[in-house]
Amino acid sequence: MKQALTIIFAVLFLSSALPAADIIGQWIFNADKPLEDASGHNHAIKLRGKAQIVDDERFGIALKSTGSVPSADNRQGADAGNHADFTPQGAFAFDFWLNPDEAIRTGRDHFFLLDKKIYHYFREMEKANLGYCCYLLTRGKDLYTINVNLGFKTNSVVLESRPVHLPVNEWHHLAFSYDGEGTVRIFMDGQMIAKKHFADYKAVAPSPYPLTLGDRSTSNYSSFVGKMAQFRYYQGVPQEFGPHPSISFNQGRTVFYHKEKNAAVTLTIDNDNTEFMDDGIVTITVNGAKHELPFKKLAPREIRHVTVPIDTTLKAASYQMYATLNTLHAQSTFDIVPRENPFMPVVMWGTCPAEELQYIGFTHDLRHFSNFVDVWKAKKPLDLSEVEDVTPKFNLLNEYMKKGLHACLTTAPGRWVEQTQKNPEYKRVNRSGKPLETTNGAMGHPDIQQFGYNVGASVAKTYLQFPNFDAALIHSEVRDSTALSFQPFEVKAAEEFLGGKIPQEVRAKTGVPYQTLPNFPPSRVIPDDDPILRFYTWFWKDGDGWNPLHSRIHDGLKSTGRKDFWTFFDPAVRVPSVWGSGGHVDIVSQWTYSYPDPIKIGQSCDELFAMAEGYPNQKVMKMTQIIWYRSGTAPIEQMPKEEDKRVQWERDIPDAKFISIAPDHLEIALWSMIARPVRGIMYHGRGSLFTTTGGSYRMTNPETAPRLSKLVHDVIQPLGPSLLEIPDAPSRVAILESFASQMYAQCGSNGWSNSWEADMHLILQWAGYQPRIIYDETVRKNGLDAYDILVMPNCYVLTQSVYDEIIKFQKRGGIVVSDERLCPAVMPDLIIPAYKRTRKAEVDKVVLQHEAAKLRSALDPFFTRNFKTSNMDIVGRMRRFGDTDYLFLINDKRTFGDYVGQYGLVMEKGLPNAGTAWLPGDGYIYDLVAHKQVPTTPKDGGLSFDVSFGPGEGKLFMRTKEQINARTINIGGNGTVTRGSEVPLIIEIHSAFDGTNFPNAVIPLKLTILDADGKPAEFSGYHAAVNGELKLNLSIPSNEKPGKWTIIAENLADGGKIQYSFTARISRTARISRTARISRTARISRTARISRTARFA
């Protein structure tokens, strides 16, 4: 499109009749006399150095330069000499075409387009402030600002355009003009892209330097790299490059939610003229309706931004908007889209085309919207639209809003500082003050902390007007490479925290082996104020600077007050088990590879909940990696040499470094995530989900993407709104991840879910417990009163306070389960020997399940589980709302398949499974995926019910105290619904007890609201009836056509439906059609009630 506009402009421009008398120099490189001046003023040019006149398809002939590098400082371009004609007495202008060559991408960071000034940088001397020049500054790949620098003898002024794209091998037209009165304008392809008035400036100062086209006049040469053509130099300013009063809609947000408040666009009125613009009326026309805005006169060159309100009572659609002011016109399009239903975020951790996002059902992908260079320079938050071309990003956000998609920022200002800033204070140093070899910077430095805030605040200022830009990933994987550092400001902070010196024993970030300390207590119980432990507590919480930096970025992003904007950090538990990871981010997240046992996803997820407990209201999301490392699943060196012995994907992509997760693993992992009260789920590894060309991530399993798409559409979307409302169920089983032990015995899962601690967690899951991971800090804060079983893997060392709590716990009858490594001061009730995996997936699973069986057998006489399943491969987990239980059951029965199973490292193929599940107590059970009530049998004081699963399948069962029965739809509005207004819509689900009680439950609902055209209207989709009730405000658009509306509410617990209809009338009222019926009857009786029966009877 852009290229097409360029061509259209070229045709118009080249055919336009310019006043020939104004052209003083015209170098169009005619084939017969390529160096002659076609203006007739005899300003022939001379080629310089390696510059050439070359053939060109577009212009016939062009001037080509190949660039200058510092090591070969060769001049290029063309020399037009130093003639008095080139010293304008007042207004002047240049225009020309240019076409960058591929080599420009590896060239300098600035390129002269023409020069008669030499000094494009500031110098306080006369010779640096004479004449004019024009040059490009590189701002990114194919991205440049166009700069015009004018000398006025004592100083110079520079106008820098916003960054513009100049792709290689593409012609674009550039021009600039100076009116001799202080106003500079820059044009690209006929559009003015920069204008500035410098008060009190007249003609530029005469320059003694030659006019050079395509390069700097003298060394250091900086020629443009590519072709240039059709140079024209004007005395005076042609109309095309002069002042134009204009009106234009800004390029900001153009998509709005139905009924959104304060929706508006900006109309810019630019009186780019030497005369006043009189009072008038701006007429805005939308959908045939006119709206007038009074307009007060504008002074010459004044610009005014007028806020144009958008009528968001309109129906969801695209609308043309016209603005007229006297003879000036502007046109734009805006869109109204339906308000969003509540949803569970499904984030593509990476960038992905919209159609792929929609196919899977991803709600977000990641986007780089930060600007580090300008914000670092400015040392303060910036409106980025003033320093860079944000139009493509605005366009993307508008398009995403239309498609119901969201964008999530990914930003890493700390990483940027590490990689670009040389200040030695930003480097980590050893105790002697010498820089470490790590690139991980000293993030605690105040400059970096402030920069973090500024980066966040700049993004907020610029982009948070877009409601679908609602999330941010703040750094990622930055703490793996962190290191102890001893910059003076770091030492001071540590000493302030410690109240003394940093212990000499501190040498590595992973702690100090207790065996190396001569006076370490044999009991391995250390005081809480142990200086070494306190140092590491400080280091991992605040001392390495990352967590405070995350907080500062978070604060910046929140600086505009957007409450729905959420920030997250990952991998947040790839650190020792101490609170604070991620700083004050709203969400902590973690990615996990599903092999060898996919329910391990739940282990790191539970670690996240332990971490989140350390900061008020912090929540959890969880990511499953789409990619699988080859080494852990199908080692490339073990691949058969003979091609016929390989499986299909190995034949197709034998060198794939990362392959696709197996579909059954994907499904088990998904259920493992949502069985916990996560606020969203994430996936990374687009290249292993979709076929792409090259890269290390490869799509090796074509069933993975369809399975994920099906799961998102069939499970996450229908149940997501409800899952967000259902808290976790309390657990009486805790597993302690001991920070003290990690620092003194170098153990811990560090979020990798492959340590002994993680395997102990697997044992507990398979045994049918619902372990809650706790940290030392959790024990100190809450004690252990909430638990009956405390599991202590790798708990070599304890602090006194934790030890005291454990003794108290044991005294009241709590059972300690540990391994043989337990701190000797604690005597366990049961020992499970630490297990080292064999890399034989089946062997390991058998051993761990055997331990699970032994554990269950030992504990069953003392402890009643929340639920039971008839075989260990049916893994359960429970959440609870009020007195309603939500039991997730996951089929973990697997074997070796023919995808990677042949290597024996992963049992990737799910198998069907069947059995029974049991819940204590009574009630009614519903399958929330199949949407039906489940038959039960009373057994052992509880309910037993049959369950069966496909490979990798998960299920969610809801157990309510009362049977769900009646349901109603109520509509407010006294029978009259005025178009453009809202009326309450209430969906009620009752229990069968007396038909009026609300169940103390969250019940998933599907709403279908069909408008007069029979199309789904706003709020159609999935909802949650919390405590049996869903309340919405139904809006009839102001431009809705008359006709019948239909509302169908489906209860996703038992599948029951109810339907209502009403008519929207021309008289701008809508009446309920007095019909209420249940779509089907079943053995579970249902009734439908209309709340205002009398009124509508």
Added chain:
Amino acid sequence: MKHLILLLLAAPFLLFAQTPKERRDNLLKNPDLPSLLKAVADDNAIIRHTAVRLLAQREDATTQLVALLKSTDPLVRRGALQALCLKNAATVELLGDMMDDTDVNVRLIAVSQLAADKPAKGKQLEILEKTARKEKNAAVRDIASKAIWPFYRNTVLLRNRSDWDHDVKVVQDILLPAADWRFSLDENNQGHLNNWFKTNFDDSAWKTIPIAVTWEDAGFKYDGLAWYRKSFKAPSKPEKFNAVELHFESVDECAWVWLNGIYIGQHDLGTSGWQTPFSLDITKEIKWDADNVIVVRILDTAGAGGIYKPVHLQVLE
């Protein structure tokens, strides 16, 4: 009266019918010595272990705990020994005896207690040395080995010396040969006891392996201890230099290094050290213009292992 008689007759039966949970709860409520001694013979393991734990809390149960060291339940023996250690009632001799216990968990308690008292000496040292050599269980052996590991050296490199206020320049950087290092696994942590670090040790029976690749990539699928040995010719002595170092671009994950039989230092940062380069000073140990023998003991606890990046001899000014 008739009912009372019936109740009394049924009481032992009712007691017998108590669930394990009820029995344990009763024990926790009334942890008197007779009940505890009875409970250590309960058929439920958790009750037995609870009883041992409660015995450990009593001041008057040391004799009973010593007697329980002969229990047939290994976890009762373990608990009893642990309790005696907590009471400081486990002598070196007793711990030495328990090192002969058939149950590894008992031996772990014993060896941990022996290792905790530093430095090891006398009978304690003797038991630990024997354990380090002969114990079959790796975890037990490892604790003993660490307790008596004799090598540690901390030298400050020239560039890290706070009193050295000059730029440090590498004036010669010589890559040690990557091929044909002698290599041996040390699954039982016996290498240092068998003098594998000595210059004149005969390594001719060892396998050869290259460095600058992981040992997995060289065909050894292994996690644990292993040793590398290599003889290399040092250059002639420079006229001017301030220090000489061996620079390891990285090893996975811990290293202990000898040059010409002399221990020159370690890189022991735990699991996080696998990608951290390090240098060791050899200014005094290097033999100029002669053959030198470098010996490196590597510990890899997970994943790839070995000297997987090059090693340099660096002359510094």
